[in-house]
Amino acid sequence: MINLDPQQWSDRQETAILHYDVVHNPRNCYHFQLNWLGCTAHLIEDLLQSWGRMAEKCGLRLVEAPVEQERPDADDNPFQSPVEVGLAVAPPSTSELKQRLPAAVHVPDTFFEVELVKHFGFILDVEADASFPPEVEVIYSYHHNPYRYAQYVHRSGVAFVMVCKEPHSYLWANNRLYTSHSYHQGQYPSSASSGSLRSAPSSCPDPDKLRQEFAAFCADKEKLQAFWTSIVDALLAAAEADTLKTDSPERIQASDLLDSRDVVMARGKPSSRA
Numbered sequence: 001m002i003n004l005d006p007q008q009w010s011d012r013q014e015t016a017i018l019h020y021d022v023v024h025n026p027r028n029c030y031h032f033q034l035n036w037l038g039c040t041a042h043l044i045e046d047l048l049q050s051w052g053r054m055a056e057k058c059g060l061r062l063v064e065a066p067v068e069q070e071r072p073d074a075d076d077n078p079f080q081s082p083v084e085v086g087l088a089v090a091p092p093s094t095s096e097l098k099q100r101l102p103a104a105v106h107v108p109d110t111f112f113e114v115e116l117v118k119h120f121g122f123i124l125d126v127e128a129d130a131s132f133p134p135e136v137e138v139i140y141s142y143h144h145n146p147y148r149y150a151q152y153v154h155r156s157g158v159a160f161v162m163v164c165k166e167p168h169s170y171l172w173a174n175n176r177l178y179t180s181h182s183y184h185q186g187q188y189p190s191s192a193s194s195g196s197l198r199s200a201p202s203s204c205p206d207p208d209k210l211r212q213e214f215a216a217f218c219a220d221k222e223k224l225q226a227f228w229t230s231i232v233d234a235l236l237a238a239a240e241a242d243t244l245k246t247d248s249p250e251r252i253q254a255s256d257l258l259d260s261r262d263v264v265m266a267r268g269k270p271s272s273r274a
Contacts, residue, residue, distance in 0.1 A: 004036075004043040014039050019142040027259075028124040029153060033067070033142050063157030063178050068145045069126070070160070070173040082162065082171035085215045087113075089224040090168050092232060101239050107254045110150065113163045113170070114255065115231050120214055122152035122161055158207040161214075172214070174207040234258055 005014035016036035024030050036044065052062040070082045091112030098107050108114070108131075128150040132138055149162035149171065157178050162171040217223055238257045 004039055004047060010040055010043070014043050016044070019140075025124075029126075031126075035142070061155070061157055063153070063175070065125070065153070065157075065160075065175060066177055067143075069147050069149065069151060069162070070171070071148070072171060080173070080176060082160075082173040083211065085170040085172055085211075085218050087168050087224060088219050088221045089228070092228050097232065097235070100236060101254075104252055105235075105239055105254055105257060106251055110163050110165055111254055112228060112231060113168060114150070114152075115258070116218075116227065117152045117161050117163065117170070118255075119227070120210075120217075121155045123155060125151045125153040125160065154205075154207075154210065156204040158204050159210055170214075170218070172211050174211075179204075179207065231258075 001015055002018050003014070004016055016034050016039060018032060018034055020032035021030055034044070048062065048064075055062045070080060072082055072084065094107045094109055094111055097111075098105075101107065126147050128147050129138075130148075131150060149164055152161045152163070153159070153175070154161075158175055160173045160175060162173070164171060235254055235258055
């Protein structure tokens, strides 16, 4: 329970219920949910604006997002149905890749699809419910709607991508709940790129242009094949590193192995400062 009116401007009690993540991975999104009933609207807006300014100072971005996941078979809102994006070249077989890696390296079934969306500036928003092991019980203090697909959000907050296992494809959905507050239609900056967590809302890219660029890449056989090959080569090189052989972890995610290799390579680059 939080107090929405610490300055006591209102003549009544203004409170809301705050739900937030207890367990958090810094590489993924951090979630919180506000529930209120009968509160003054501008107090909620002032609170969110204050949190947004604090988040920007910490290098983060506060993004308003729907609670429910967009579904292609939903008939409640036909104007917000996700767009399917297929792959011109299927990713390599993860079972064959596992045979070339140490037993300690775990390669998920959608490993290559996830690496592709990360390449385009997406980070994990909500994991699919089916991805958790049966012995793991995830408890939510608020009403949780089932998530059929693993959902990734663009770093700018303007779009979501859902990873589908079968067939190998994606579902793209614009975050209209966020963009409707930040922009007027047709006024996206044409020079904006993938955006950053520290950039102001006015520098966010156009989600439709992002989708077109992503779909064009997925439809290009040569670029896709080159990307799959680069991921395989990078993962095999990381698996042969001395740290993996000496430490011998019981289980390590393939994506974490790639990320650690990227960090080492970044540290090894010469500084551009004089």
